[in-house]
Amino acid sequence: MANEAELRLRERLSKLGSLPLLRGSRLSGEAKRLEKQLERVTAETDDAEDIWHSVELARHPDRPYTLDYVERIVEDWVELHGDRSRGDDEAVVAGLGRIEGRTVALIGHQKGRDIKERARRNFGSAHPEGYRKGTRIMELAERHSFPLVTLVDTPGAYPGVAAEQHGQGGAIARSQAKMARLTVPTVACVIGEGGSGGAVAFALSDRVLMQEHAIYSVISPEGCAMILWRDMAEAPKAAAAFKPDARHCLALGVVDEIVPEPEGGAQTDPDEAARLLKDAILGSIELLDGVPGQELLRSRREKFRRMGVFAPVTA
Amino acid sequence: MVAEPRIDVQVEHRDGPREEGSDRHPNTCPSCGSHYRDDELERNLSVCPQCGHHSRMSARARIDLLADEGSFVEEAADVRSDDPLDFFDLRPYSERLVEAELSTGLGEAIIVGRAELDGRPCTLAVMDFEFMGGSMGSAVGEKFVRACESAAEREAPLISVTASGGARMQEGILSLMQLPKTVCAVEDLHDRQVPVFSVMAHPTTGGVLASFASLGDVLIAEPGALMSFAGPRVVERTTREKLPADFGTAEQNELFGHIDAIVPRPEQHAYLSRLLRLFDRG
Numbered sequence: 001m002a003n004e005a006e007l008r009l010r011e012r013l014s015k016l017g018s019l020p021l022l023r024g025s026r027l028s029g030e031a032k033r034l035e036k037q038l039e040r041v042t043a044e045t046d047d048a049e050d051i052w053h054s055v056e057l058a059r060h061p062d063r064p065y066t067l068d069y070v071e072r073i074v075e076d077w078v079e080l081h082g083d084r085s086r087g088d089d090e091a092v093v094a095g096l097g098r099i100e101g102r103t104v105a106l107i108g109h110q111k112g113r114d115i116k117e118r119a120r121r122n123f124g125s126a127h128p129e130g131y132r133k134g135t136r137i138m139e140l141a142e143r144h145s146f147p148l149v150t151l152v153d154t155p156g157a158y159p160g161v162a163a164e165q166h167g168q169g170g171a172i173a174r175s176q177a178k179m180a181r182l183t184v185p186t187v188a189c190v191i192g193e194g195g196s197g198g199a200v201a202f203a204l205s206d207r208v209l210m211q212e213h214a215i216y217s218v219i220s221p222e223g224c225a226m227i228l229w230r231d232m233a234e235a236p237k238a239a240a241a242f243k244p245d246a247r248h249c250l251a252l253g254v255v256d257e258i259v260p261e262p263e264g265g266a267q268t269d270p271d272e273a274a275r276l277l278k279d280a281i282l283g284s285i286e287l288l289d290g291v292p293g294q295e296l297l298r299s300r301r302e303k304f305r306r307m308g309v310f311a312p313v314t315a
Numbered sequence: 316m317v318a319e320p321r322i323d324v325q326v327e328h329r330d331g332p333r334e335e336g337s338d339r340h341p342n343t344c345p346s347c348g349s350h351y352r353d354d355e356l357e358r359n360l361s362v363c364p365q366c367g368h369h370s371r372m373s374a375r376a377r378i379d380l381l382a383d384e385g386s387f388v389e390e391a392a393d394v395r396s397d398d399p400l401d402f403f404d405l406r407p408y409s410e411r412l413v414e415a416e417l418s419t420g421l422g423e424a425i426i427v428g429r430a431e432l433d434g435r436p437c438t439l440a441v442m443d444f445e446f447m448g449g450s451m452g453s454a455v456g457e458k459f460v461r462a463c464e465s466a467a468e469r470e471a472p473l474i475s476v477t478a479s480g481g482a483r484m485q486e487g488i489l490s491l492m493q494l495p496k497t498v499c500a501v502e503d504l505h506d507r508q509v510p511v512f513s514v515m516a517h518p519t520t521g522g523v524l525a526s527f528a529s530l531g532d533v534l535i536a537e538p539g540a541l542m543s544f545a546g547p548r549v550v551e552r553t554t555r556e557k558l559p560a561d562f563g564t565a566e567q568n569e570l571f572g573h574i575d576a577i578v579p580r581p582e583q584h585a586y587l588s589r590l591l592r593l594f595d596r597g
Binding site for chain 2: 157158159160161163164165166167168169170172173174176177179180181196197199200201203204216217218219223224227228229238241242243244248249252254300301304305307308309310311
């Protein structure tokens with residue numbers, strides 16, 4: 001796998017060196033970049049394997065889901081249902097409960113454990129109704145000054161005809177917009193798959209955490225492999241290219257903190273995983289406690305304002 | 316302003332495979348098959364005079380259509396994409412970028428700047444599908460946000476015209492972060508009561524539909540534009556259903572209440588002019 005890429009890079013490098021048409025100043029940068037890439041391709045075999053390991057753990061059938069954590073972290077849980085418009089999407093759970101004696105609003109994607117539940121939960125892929133339910137709970141949190149905790153675990157928003165008819169794109173946009181307007185502390189944690197727009201709909205938060213073996217990405221490895229290589233089997237290669245693992249997300253400034261998991265992944269000891277998650281969530285809420293609402297909102301937007309890497313510009 | 320190319324890759328790729336080879340004459344309407352003279356389509360704003368089919372239109376041509384002559388001043392023109400992931404599929408991302416710059420003469424998939432429309436100041440953020448499918452990476456997100464900041468500073472309404480396949484895969488998670496980033500910028504404008512108008516052209520899908528494009532004070536679309544979060548092929552593969560021909564079109568979005576109006580290209584200038592008048596509190 002690495003060999004093929006290495007060969008291709010070497011070939012490009014030699015081609016670059018012999019092309020007389022190239023503009024000198026930009027060329028040296030390009031050649032240097034290719035050399036750097038070559039170094040990484042040869043050094044990163046382990047990295048690619050690590051990334052794929054995280055992809056597998058993030059989707060492990062025994063990995064704790066939102067309600068597994070709710071059960072272990074939240075007291076007096078009251079689940080709330082329905083989007084007050086069309087229906088109740090069970091791919092999203094939402095409700096109120098107490099963490100260490102304090103009432104919080106909680107929203108999370110919910111996958112299913114057995115076949116029946118998976119069908120009912122649509123594998124954690126929400127329809128617009130799910131995002132509207134979330135948005136409604138955010139309003140509730142705002143009204144009563146409850147901190148908002150969101151747990152992200154979805155392969156992506158559901159790509160279906162009805163979902164489009166009911167306004168999937170707009171629902172995801174408005175869920176983010178609502179989060180951008182909240183004046184209560186907000187903490188999100190990616191606990192499994194953070195799949196694209198369907199994930200970020202619940203992750204425009206003051207603090208964004210990510211479990212050690214969760215993934216967070218713009219597209220699924222399979223989707224990316226289909227587009228770029230027209231072959232689903234190239235998914236590991238695709239994952240290595242777009243780096244959805246927690247370590248890279250932290251390095252890119254996308255998440256604020258990595259939440260450790262028990263040795264071997266959260267599924268090996270859900271109780272311990274829940275304890276670690278609870279500590280991280282409480283730690284984050286503590287950091288945000290006492291900060292005036294408008295200040296929270298301002299610094300939240302400022303944080304996302306800085307997201308991205310582009311060519312340096314002098315304004 | 317044409318960007319200075321970083322490296323000349325045209326030589327290498329001139330003989331590369333053509334995208335979707337077709338033996339149709341280029342001046343043929345893809346919808347009704349009628350034939351245009353060379354300048355006829357351009358004069359008609361790339362709308363078929365026979366059937367009204369809206370063909371792709373470059374960002375520059377759209378700016379000419381909307382802005383008063385000589386009023387457009389481009390901003391943030393020097394923001395360019397970087398390659399933070401050293402992304403490499405069949406070809407390096409950096410090479411794809413250079414190729415897009417050369418073939419379009421654009422620095423990125425969006426042009427932003429200040430303008431006047433019928434004498435009223437506004438801010439334009441216009442996407443160009445020809446640049447890597449109008450995909451949104453860090454540079455597109457940054458330029459859009461700067462347009463919002465410029466709009467806020469001058470209290471000049473923002474008009475966005477979108478044509479995008481969604482988030483740019485080659486920047487991975489950073490592309491996804493452009494959704495919340497642009498959403499926050501639009502919310503800032505809402506807070507300051509600066510009007511935001513969104514014009515959605517074919518196609519407005521994925522991450523662009525799921526962020527700023529859907530958050531305008533008024534949402535309009537071009538006839539026939541595809542506006543779906545998931546592309547038809549993805550939906551077909553997932554649901555194993557044959558999709559209706561009008562799946563995700565502007566007309567369907569209008570029917571289900573997701574947009575305010577479908578406005579044909581020749582009427583957009585007048586429509587936006589009226590909106591600017593209505594929102595003018597001066």
